[in-house]
Amino acid sequence: MPLHAYLVLAALVFVIGLFGVLTRRNAVGILLGIELMLNAVNINLVAFSRFRADLAGLIFTLFTIAITVAEVAVGLAIVIVIFRVRRTIEADHLDLLRG
């Protein structure tokens, strides 16, 4: 398969993730969307690494995965705390910063 097939896949996954982030009302859903966007990036990195025979992309990907794990851990922890305090994780209701 040529490179652009991977890139199209990555773009699709990224846009699906962005759509999820923008439209989901549930905080966990938003986190899932972010996860998708990050994985789209990973696909890009791996694809370029493969086609350009450059290992740097693979190493970046390893870092990204590690960071993503940490991000999800922190994100879910925040969601749990928010739920304990506000009894909801609906993003619409979390508007303390409204001007």
Next chain:
Amino acid sequence: MRIGSPELALLVLALPFASFLAIGLIRPLRRRGRPAAAVSILAMAGAFLTAGAMSWQGIPVARGLNPAVLWTWLPADGGPMASVGVWVDGMAMQMCVLVTLVSLLVQVYSWSYLADEPPPSLGRYYAYQSLFAFSMLGLVLSPGFLQMFVFWELVGLCSYLLIGYWYDRPSAAQAAVKAFWITKLGDLGFVAGIVMLWSGTGTFDFWPLFQAAEGGALHVDGLTTIMFLIYLGAVGKSAQFPLHVWLPDAMEGPTPVSALIHAATMVTAGVYMVARAYPLFALVPSVLTLIAWVGAFTALLAATMACVERDIKRVLAYSTVSQLGYMMAANGAGAPEAAFQHLTTHGVFKALLFLGAGIVIHHFHTNDVFRMGGLFGQRPWVGGSFLVATLALAGVWPLPGFFSKEAVLAGVLHAHLSVPFLMLLATSFLTAFYMFRVVFLAFFGHAPVHHEHPEPPVAMDAVCRALAVLTLALGLRAAVASHHVEGPAWLPWISLTWAFAGIALAWATYQAGRLDPARLAAAFAPIDFLARRRYFLDDIYGGTYRLLLLGLSRVVGWVDRYVVDGVLNALSAGALRAGDALRRIQTGQPQDYVYGVALGVLLLLVWAQLG
């Protein structure tokens, strides 16, 4: 090393200053009152003895040599810009003796007069007194215009502080401010004049200026304007028309202060300054003529106001204005020696009059002469002292006022100023009249029914007696010495006749009852009307103040309220509106922010593609 007059002069200056510093800086001393008074009186006594020793020793240099001892004050590249020092000549020494003597006597008198004051106030009073003595002596000993100006302002400050001594009385506080502002009006001219003189000649010092003036080598553009401006300072300080209005109000201060500052010393500073700078004034005859006319007019105007005044201190204040007019007229007529002679004799007997008036007020508990009477029978010594001073002021032989007044009149006549001469003659008649009006009303006639007659305190009485003896001695010395006044032989007889005519009129009106005061007033109805209203000068000043200053303030207030504040209010309202509008962008919804980010990235991409 032999101690010369300049060193003694410095000591004279240092003693009151040290006393001021001690009282001013050492708080317990000031708060206790009496010890502060003792320090101040001792320092003044020392200064008086030193001044006496200085004048005993005589002038340090021969006539025609520089009598000034100078130190550089403002060093500059081309020689010092200004110097400080002492100028010790006959006039300065005589003035030093007068100032220290009257200061000493007044401070002793105040010891009793202000006995009921709370101690902290008394300490404050003596701190001011010491500062005043220092400033006045510094003014007298000034060897240049700049130093004179500095001390000139210092005495003005002391005058303000002492008039407002009872600052919780609104009238005293107002009088203090009025005195300060009106004299400042003249001082503006003074400072402008000396700066212009400096820019023309490059020096503030008297000696080079006098040398150049006498050698005819003083070439300054607009010297007439300069000397007129310098004279303005004297107009304010020496209460000449039209700036005389502050002096009667200054009587709100304690009576000893009036005796010292507003009769004997500070108000004569203007006369002294003109007499001191006479070599310069001599170059501008037009200003001299103006000085003589204004002086004579002031003398006459103030005398008419004194005739209708009921307050004994104000009568004396107007009489001071009137006598200052005499001195200035002599200055203007080219007889500064006569002016200075009248200044010294007037200083002694006017101080005596004020201090005597203090006892009178103490006795009757009122300032109104119509509610007094018969004091002579009860207090012959007080009455005698007051009478001596009154006769001296009226110019009766052989009291010092007679000789000095004659010298002034002779000087004015010699300068062919006939109208001012006639005004001064009329003034001498009025002087005798209004002073004997006070004497007959307060010391003779019927004593008002009175519950208590406090004995005058010993110190006050002793000071008055000492001054009375001094007045007599001065007069007798002048009478014994073959005084040779340049003037026609008829002059003494004329002035004596006028004086006695004034006394006779006062006697007929207020003592014998031959003349009804109301009818006398009706005979001079227009003058009486104007004099009772002080020639509307206070109203004119008040009106001008209200019209100009308050009008301007109102305009400025309007601009401030509606223009300056308006712009500020518009700005702040705009900022609030804009902030309120912008606030609504912040929804608090993270997803909206993500929309923003996505949109931003999209725009960046489009921009990158287009660019």
